[in-house]
Amino acid sequence: MKIPKPTDAELEILQVLWEHGPNTVRFVNEQLNEKKETGYTTTLKLMQIMHGKEMLDRDDSSRTHIYGAAIDEKATQQQLLDKFLDNAFRGSASKLVMQALGNSQTSKEELNQIRELLDQLEGGK
Known part of the structure; x- marks a missing residue:
């Protein structure tokens, strides 16, 4: 199954549902409003569109509809x-990593996690 490419606004909704599990439009809207003002009807319409695109499941067995993510987060x-890597870094993961590490303050813990990942990728050396 091909995964639909969510817009930025759709991705924000998916992130709420991935983090909190299936929920009401009101709950999703409240979570979105913690970052930026979003009208309830805007959230409702977007979630209805996402349901039509098969990005969301909807349980309408009760008066209050419950929406859940229908596409996998990972x-x-x-x-x-993959799309970002191809478009911005011509497919080079190393260019992406070098840019990311060079432009931010990477903590010691994050560097250790990166080292562990590199060790795993190299076969545990």
């Missing part, structure tokens, strides 16, 4: 990263 992240 698969969606991988697809978006």
Whole structure:
């Protein structure tokens, strides 16, 4: 199954549902409003569109509809990263990593996690 590419606004909704699990439009809207003002009807319409695109499941067995993410978080992240990597770094993961590490304050803990990942990728050397 091909994973639909979410817009930025759709991705924000998916992130709420991935983090908190299936929920109401009101809950999702409240979470979105913590970052920026978003109208309830805007959130409702977006979630209805996302349901039509098969990005969200909807349980309408009760008066209050419950929406859940119908697409996998990791698969969606991988697809978006692959596209970004191809478009911005001509497919070079090393260029992406060098840019990311060079432009931010990477903590000692994050560097250790990166070292562990590199060791795993190299076969545990």
